[in-house]
Each structure stands twice: as C-alpha cells, then as structure tokens.
Amino acid sequence: MKQIFMDYANATPCDSRVLEAMLPYFIEKFGNPSSHIITKGNEALSALDNSRKIVADFIGAKFEEIIFTSGATEANNLALKGYAFANQHRGKHIITTEIEHFSITSPLRTLERLFGFEVTYLPVDSFGFVSPDELKKSLRNETILVSIQLANNEIGTVQDLKELISVVKENSSAVFHSDATAGCGFIDINVSELNIDLLTLSPTSLYGPKGVGALFVKNGLVLQPLIEGGFQEGGLRSGTENLPAIVGFAKACELGKIEMSDRCNYLKPLRNRLWEGIEKNIDFVHFTGHPEKRLPNNVSFWIEFAEGESLLLMLNYMGVMASSGSACSSNLRGKSEDDLVASPVLTAIGVPKDICTGSLTFSLGMSNTIEEIDYVLQIFPGIVNRLWQMSPFYLDKIKGHTPKLTKVDK
C-alpha cells in the first residue's frame, strides 16, 4: 500500500541537497573547530563560520548572535532558563501563553517549582490568538521575559509577533523570546524588523537534519549557559559542535530562503483542498486555528464522537500518517496512564475538556500531491463513520439526526 505522510510538523526527511552538503563532514572533513590551529580543525571552523553566517542571514541577525544547539527544545530551554538564571536579580516574573510547546512550558514549570519564579500563562481566544491588551495588563515591574510562539504546530495559528513585541517594548523592560520552530520554514523572519531579543530556530520545517537547532541571542544579552564545558558557541553552549548537522541546517536555511514562497504556493492549494473536502463531507467537524492567519501546510480540527488515537490508527492502517493532540495518543511510551497528557492547546482554545477529543492535524510537505489529498478525502469519511458506529455518544446523539456523511466504507 502507498504510504502517505502528512505529519510534517513532527518529522521531515532531509532534502537530498541538505544531506549531500552534510556528507563530507562525517568522514573526510571530520575536524574539530576548536582545534583550528591544525588544518583539519581549521577546515571545520571555516565550515562552522560559514554555516553560522548563513543561518544569521536567514533571519537578518549578526554572525555572533547565532548559538547552535542540539535542537529547538534545547534552544527553548536555554532561552528561558538561561535568561532567567542570569537576570533574576532584575525580577522573577515571566509571561508566556497557554498554547506553547512543552519545551517552553516544562522549563517554565521548573523555574516556578524549583527556583522561585512566577509565570503568567496568557489565555488565547478561540483561534489561538494572544490579546495584546491582556499581554499589556500582565506586564509587571518584575517581568523580565515574555515568550510567545510564532506559529502553533498543532492548530497552525500564526501570531502577530510584531504587535505583541511592541506592546512589551513600549510598556516594560522585559526581553521577548519566540519559539519559531513551527513557523520558520514558511514565514520570513527578520529579527531587527521584529525588534526581538531571543528566537528559537529549528531546521524541522526546512527539511533540515535532526540534532541541531539555533538560538538567536541579541548582542548584549546575558544568559547563563545550561551546557558548560569547552567554551564553544561563545561560552553559551559547550560541547564539540555537531558539524555535519550544522552544515545541513545552514543548507536548509539557504534553500528555504530561496524557495520559501514557492513552497507556500505549492502547499496552500493542497491544504485548502483537504480542508474543503473534509468540511463538505464530514459532519460534526470543528476546524481549529485561524482560517487565514495560519501555516500554509496545516489542516487541524476535531471531530465529535471519535477519539484521536483511533482515528490515527485507522488512517495509518489505510496508509495515511497524521497526528493528534488527544491524551490517548500522547506519550504512549510512558510508564503509566499518568504519562498520557492531552495537548493543552485544545483546552486553551475552548474545546470541551470533558470529552477525549478526536483532534487531528494533517501537516503537509513538499512530497504530498493532489492525488494523495484526494485519497485521504476518499477514505476518511468511512473511517470516521466506523468509529461513530462504535461510539455510545454518537448512538445517543443521532437518534433523529441524519449525518452529512456521503461515503461509508464497506
């Protein structure tokens, strides 16, 4: 059976041009940039410098403002804990939102629990937007840091960062961090236009490699490093640099810069076709996120009377791979039921908490085709119906209601 991958928010293959750029750095150019007195090390340092320059250019930053990390999660942790530890004498209040990734909220919970910080989690509206007014009201004298994502990987909503940043800048001395992991492959970012202080970048949405990410740290900001040792990355992140991945990240940025608008133009019609097809053919569907201000590759919704993990399993059985924010589909590797955590994003945008929601996210990529979209639209109604037929809630509900389903498999 054909395998159709529509979970690009959680995993992307490397672009073959990215892998090609990386390959020399495994065996041939294996040097350590810190040993740049010797030829091999100097060759490595040149590649590192060159990569840093490309990634800096990608977001309009300066060379020395890019700190390479092992990924977006580490960059988020460094931004939050690193800034908090180094600047706690100025205040111990941090502001974020209710729809951040766990790599934002988990370190913040630790700062609260172990290190005496106070964190405000701003609510969002039903589209997932943070209100500039609420943000303004939550700023205090002791607020040292505000962290708000660029785009949400689950519901696709893209914040108006520029406005949110100016609210913070005009009303406080707090610095602004944004997790741009989910957006940086689709949205042109310029750190000086945004007037932002800290920004997390990931190659994930750029068809770059795993094992690398970057934190933009505006010149002059002081951070306490989390990973200390050999003074790499200006002392902010020690450890021998993962040069193949860094070179691949840079290549992905270089290609992304050139091809970004083409990619968006390719993905948007596919996304719209999927969205419209689902809207037309399936009942009890609630789309999530803003219809316009959203990632060009994201279709997200929840379906009444069908549970997310079951939807995923059936779709996967039919060769279609997507993701869900339902508790039941989370963290299946956990040690107990307590390790299952529903996505807080759905709760934050007002999806009723008392039902285990059938949330689904299709995130498209450059390998997807119209034919694939049409195949999904062909099989999906039957899958939904099958689960409805098992659901006691659906049974109770439909007495007297004729669902809009147009196709039913078997």
Place this chain on the structure above:
Amino acid sequence: MKQIFMDYANATPCDSRVLEAMLPYFIEKFGNPSSHIITKGNEALSALDNSRKIVADFIGAKFEEIIFTSGATEANNLALKGYAFANQHRGKHIITTEIEHFSITSPLRTLERLFGFEVTYLPVDSFGFVSPDELKKSLRNETILVSIQLANNEIGTVQDLKELISVVKENSSAVFHSDATAGCGFIDINVSELNIDLLTLSPTSLYGPKGVGALFVKNGLVLQPLIEGGFQEGGLRSGTENLPAIVGFAKACELGKIEMSDRCNYLKPLRNRLWEGIEKNIDFVHFTGHPEKRLPNNVSFWIEFAEGESLLLMLNYMGVMASSGSACSSNLRGKSEDDLVASPVLTAIGVPKDICTGSLTFSLGMSNTIEEIDYVLQIFPGIVNRLWQMSPFYLDKIKGHTPKLTKVDK
C-alpha cells in the same frame, strides 16, 4: 603534502560502516519516535530501541538505563547538575579531581557560584592518579556525588575506578559518576562490575558520529532534567531524538565491542615506537601520564624551552596534526587574552606553572601507520631545535650543555 592526523582525542572520522548505518535515517527513515502510532514513527522507535539496547549492552547496562544526549559535554552536565539539583536536600558537597575535562569542572563551578554547592577538587600525583586515601578523607556526610574520569584525554592516564568506587561505596552514601569519554573506545566497561551509578559515554573514541552521547543512569536514581519538553528519554532529556546519530553511535559501539582488542593491539606498538623515538632523539622532554596504565593511543609530554602552539604550528606546516594543552594554543577563538586557558591537567601533575609549557599530545587512530610515526620522528627534532634556537631560555641554559638532538632540519 601528506596529511598525518594524530589528534584522534579531539576528533575522529566516522567509520564508514557507521556512516552507512546512519544513511537511511536522513531521508528514508525520517520518522519521529514519539509518533510511533504511525508507521514512520514506529520504524523510528524500533531503531531507537534497538540502538539503546546495543549501547546498554556495550557497558552491561539495562535498556532503560541509557539516556541519549547531544554529546559527552551534555551528559556530564546532566549527571552533575541533574543529580545535584534533584538531591540537594541530602547534602550539597561534591567531590571531583583537578584533572577533569572542562565539561565537568565548568558545571561544578556554576553549582558553587550560583547554587550554594561546595566542591572538593582532589589533587593527583605526578602520574595523574587520584589517591584512594585522599578520596576517603574528603568524603563527608553531605557528600552526594563523586565524579572521577576513567581516562585523561590529555596525558592518557587511566584511573583504577574500581578501587575508587569501592572507597566511596564503603565510606559514604554518595553516588559515583565517571566521564568515560576518553576511555570507552579502549577499555572494556561493565557498569555492574564497577558498581557505578552514572557514566558518560561518547562515540568519539569509537569512530562514531558527532552530536550524540549517552549518560548511563542506574535504575532508581533521580535526576532533574536540564533540557525539558516532550518527555523523550524517560523525561530526563527532551527533544526530538537525533536518530541518525544515535543509530551511528550504536553501530560504533557494536563494532567497538568486537574490535576493541584488535584496535588496542594495533595502536600500542605505534604509540610505543613514537614514544621511544622521541625519548631517544630529543632532549629536555618530560613524558606525562603513567607509562603503563595509559590509553593505548596516547603519547604526551612537554618540552622545555619550546611553546606548545609554536610546536603545533610547525608540525602542522609539515603536515602533522596534534594538540597541546598550552594556554597559548587554547581557545584562540576567544574575545581576549583572558579567554586563553592553560590546561589545568599539567599544573595538577606538577608541571612548573611559571613557564608556558610546551605540552604536546599525539593521539593515534586506526588510520596511522608505522611510516607516519617514522615521518614524525624524522621531522620533530628539527622543529624542536628551531624553536630552541629562538628561545632566550634555551640560550641561557645551554651555555656549556650539549643537547642530545641527533637531527636538525636545514
């Protein structure tokens, strides 16, 4: 000119079999192990599980006792800060040695400076050995953690960990961590025989990839994660797993296990030839580290009246790459003179502090040959002599002294 690489302690190329094992995971098998409900994710999780099993077997650990990190530096930071933060209620005293890598001492300095811990830095003897008696005397009721390296990457000395661990276990309730980065490619490690609690592993000396490492965490130990987020690695280390590198790491362990003794048998005679040649032909040389209990690939020494960076530059000019612990050769990327840090290892073993030592380390690898050793032996005396001829100290010293030098270039 032929390039002769003898700095394997700081950089190793991937074994081609390691790279081959990694390749499918960049493009084809690009899934995210956390999305293992879907086929691509499950394929990734299987590879992750399989890799974890191989790395666990490599040191006789259990599957769930291996935590993958982005490298040895991160593993060291996680072991030290992670254990300290989670167990500070039991005491705030930590013991380490004066010859640890910066990825041990830097996080410990931070624990002292910012978080109220007290750290004892045990002295070592002239070979670099920690004294079991001194260790015993330094243990206190509040000692929660002892961290002593397996082998020193600079002077090659291998500690008797088994004895040191039993001193700690018999006289305290502290847990024992060891940084095995420099030793794990050459020394068979069994965590249960050692009775060790935490152990840092790196693929560096195993011809594995950059960007990955592992921390062995004995079942039952509680650590505060440094990088938090999506609950990967049992919650101890979040972030999408760097699967290609993890698979490569496992392959490197697999091969290392099989080939370790062959590798040692290949390297030792080369090392001895280099050592003996230098000993015979060059005056004012002081070998460092223990002559027997040392890494099979390491020749380290310092030379009077010649500075390390100059030696490196001249060797490199002649096509030979090595490393030095001299201040002048350190951290050349630093922002000022203050960023130059001499290796504390040499001071710890009693090398006179007041001269900028001409320390050199040749660390051999499987690509090196007898011919390469002989080439080094041929050019090295001339290089040393050239620097001596420039040195005011040498000038003052040799009045009346005939140096042992047998060959002099030009």
Place this chain on the structure above:
Amino acid sequence: MADAQGPYSPKVMEHFLNPKNMGEIPDASGIGEVGNPSCGDVMRLYLKINENEIIEDAKFMTFGCGAAIASSSMVTEMIKGKTIEEALKVTNETVAEALGGLPPSKIHCSVLAQQAIEAAIKDYREKKAKK
C-alpha cells in the same frame, strides 16, 4: 520497546480493526457503562443473561483509543458463554494477556473492561431484584 507492528500487539490491532460484538443489545439483561475521566474513554457493555445466569450474548459500544476498543472486543469474546460468576473472575490482567499485552500507559483500558463487566452484572442484579 516497540513492536514491529506499532505500539500495539498484532492481537490488539486485529480486535481494533475488526472488533467482535460491536453494537447494542436492545433488550439487554444488564448494561454497564464505565469511563475514564482522565482521558474521556467510555465503554458501554450490554449483556444478555439467561435464566441459568449464563451470558448468552455480549456487545459493546466504546468511545476511546485502540486499546479501549480492542479490550472491549476481547472482553465480550471472553465472557460469552460463561456464567456471571465466571465472568466476574475475568480480570484486567487476563484481558491484557489475551490481547498479547498492552503498553504500560494503556493498562487502564483493560481495567475499564473489567469494570464494565462488574457494572453490567451489577445492573443485571439490580434489575432482577426490582422485578
């Protein structure tokens, strides 16, 4: 560790994809509905019990994940033809075992199945007592 098949055993997938005894029993002797408040799973079990207290038929309606649906299907198969005393001896462990094991985080789904039997039999006994 992951099975080559995915998070679930082949048996779980079999019961999930082709559940046995799915649906209602309109004139059920006892109906048990149990749920897991933490994730919202709900399992409704219908039993047809004859005068010898033998379970002649069992059906289910379940809202939940793959493990919940498979556990529902498996439990109906396990108790059909059994006396209610025998059925009450079916535990979550036996359900999970019959399914070839469940991931640790999904053990609660087999617990739900055990609870559903208990609830349905309680309902049957209460209805019978009322008659």
Place this chain on the structure above:
Amino acid sequence: MADAQGPYSPKVMEHFLNPKNMGEIPDASGIGEVGNPSCGDVMRLYLKINENEIIEDAKFMTFGCGAAIASSSMVTEMIKGKTIEEALKVTNETVAEALGGLPPSKIHCSVLAQQAIEAAIKDYREKKAKK
C-alpha cells in the same frame, strides 16, 4: 571568523616560519626583555644603536606562540634604520596591522613587541647615562 590559512594571517605565518633577525647581538647597545606572566611568553630584543641614535640592527630571541614570534620578527624589521624616537612611536596596533591582523586573544603579543622596544631603549639610555 577563520581565515582559510588557519587562525593566523598569511603574513603572521610567513614571519613565524621564516623569522627575520632571529638571534643575539653580542655587543648590543640595549637589551629589552619583557614577558607575559599569564602565559609565559618572553621576548628579548637586542638593539645596536649608533651615535646618531639610529637603530642599525635589531635581533630577537622569543619564547612563545606563533603570534609572539611573528610579532618579534615584524617589530625588528619595522625599527631597523629608524631613530629611537621614531621606534618609540611603533605601537602594538601598527605591529598587528603590519602582520595583517591578529586574533583578538593574541593582541597581547603585539603589545609585548611594543613593550620590548620601550624596554630596550630604556636599557640603552640607562647604559648611556652610566658611561
């Protein structure tokens, strides 16, 4: 950022690999020895100064890194033929510049060169005063 040549400019490497004016001047008019206690670099500068206070010859002996040796070599070249007043105007910046720049962490090597001139000329003047 790294130069394609390594940490040092081609000019530094040239002076390091083929230093000019290396050695002693047995009957030097002035000798300056300066050092950097933090890393142990020592630069000894010998000057031959004629009756018109023109530096006729300059030689050095240096223990130190590539930058220290290159700075020594460069500074001897720069001051040969100059009057001592002119020589005293040679600054660490001009030495570093003449070398095509130095890494920030190595600027102190060019400072050493400047200090060596000052020390050697001081020694010359003291010796002269004693006569």
